[in-house]
Amino acid sequence: MMQKIRIGIVGYGNLGKGAELAVKHNPDMELVAVFSRRHLTETNSGVPAVFLADVANYREKVDVMLLCGGSATDLVEQGPQLAALFNTVDSFDTHAKIPGYFATMDQVAKEAGTVATISVGWDPGLFSLNRLLAGAVLPQGTDYTFWGKGVSQGHSDALRHVPGVKEAKQYTIPREAIVSAVRSGQNPASSSAESHIRDCYVVAQPGADLAAIETKIKTMPHYFAGYETHVTFLSEEEFQANHTGIPHGGVVLRSGKTSPAVGHVIEFGLKLDSNPEFTSSVLVAYARATYRLAQHKFTGACTVFDIPFAWLSPKSGEELRRELL
């Protein structure tokens, strides 16, 4: 048996706990420790919980660090700090800031002699890969992305800030008629608001004015105004019973032509019972590729676009060609 790839996890939220599960499904890897800014007393799997300030002690003990902090505030700080010490994989998803984050991580990683694989997950991540592939194969065409059915954390947070709301969850649902139109080769012009429905489940504070809450939600700019929005009030018990999961998914489609009457549709879709468990499984597969990049003396930042799929798999090139091609 070859030496296992030694994995560390930084940040013990949804993604960090998902990564802890995902490493177990990969016999060529072992989890060394979970690093947190909090003083955790234990982890679900029993691996040591280490205070993040002590992470530098693990330089020789961890091959790839999975950065599982939030994109908004954690990764912009932790990314460069950790890329200076370790090979890293993260799921940075603040779209507009990706070029800047890439540049910073690239510089830090090149100086440190490490590999920093950024923006891994499903969107950005697997969805991005499919946009690239479909665009390269069908240069003449139109891209579509539909999200859901799934929980939008940002919209759920927005609901919880409405006065009178105790607990809430928002599901984004693609409009089936538009998805079907794209699948059948039509090219409907439609905005995100026309393509998605926002379905809200709200537990109100006792005595709250439900009509006022509903109006406040449906007219909230940026989040709900302009969208077909449904609001359902329910009891705390019903909420706990049916709305604590974090499912998500969606589809990326490209509809294109190779000659005037000859069209094609390329579709990639995900149906995920748990957004963080799936996302962290993608991180773990890219940890394997990151390890191999480091072994090949690559240094600097890279993205899913730069990594051949062969490096994601524990199988040899020969096995892959025989079994999967």
Add this chain to the structure above:
Amino acid sequence: MMQKIRIGIVGYGNLGKGAELAVKHNPDMELVAVFSRRHLTETNSGVPAVFLADVANYREKVDVMLLCGGSATDLVEQGPQLAALFNTVDSFDTHAKIPGYFATMDQVAKEAGTVATISVGWDPGLFSLNRLLAGAVLPQGTDYTFWGKGVSQGHSDALRHVPGVKEAKQYTIPREAIVSAVRSGQNPASSSAESHIRDCYVVAQPGADLAAIETKIKTMPHYFAGYETHVTFLSEEEFQANHTGIPHGGVVLRSGKTSPAVGHVIEFGLKLDSNPEFTSSVLVAYARATYRLAQHKFTGACTVFDIPFAWLSPKSGEELRRELL
């Protein structure tokens, strides 16, 4: 403007004609010539048609040669001959022979200092990529491939060999109930015969015994016996009006779990009005990657598994990160 990638096409059948169209959609490429074993007088696009025996004269004039011959007999001969002279991309799809073909092409290309990208297309090709990706992300899971709705050339040929048959086409159709079961996270155990319907459209010779033809088809071993097979007889006019296209497509799914009650489904699907026009569009995208591999001094054989997606696109890494990630 940078120097364009100079493309040659070997073999002027369905795929060769599709490649001729596809190159036009890629402004960073130009088509130099079509090479054929036949003495062709002209091509659809007006590029020169060159007798294949003269191909060596084009060594300095073509950057990447697209090998569009048939897998059964053409590529096994032409592949090694042409890889000794040019960087090549082919769509070799005789599954059981891929390891041997890879080894031969690898040796020839390494000796000649060329790149040979083999087995490019949609299956093998894009479907294979998705099997690899999904398996790496969800190590605990089951793969499914459904083909169709589309024309099976092999089964159509088999129909045409039945006595009394003048013209015929066979469509492979996936059984929707099984595809839906997989999509909903169930893991139905089902053979190819259980998952697909074979739909045959047959023009009979005048006076032929239709019942006998139908029985002969439905009991044909390897091809139709064991499958739900439908046979429809039609006139030559109806056949010409409705059954001359070569549509195809299908879906690759992986259904897997990350914890006991948490499942996910990854799906990649194609709906193609023309199998050869789409397949050759994939070849052309991989010609760009093959050109870049050659520029980076790589030599030998490779497959879609070995090529990062960034190399398929004419865009720079920076553009790709900004626009598609």
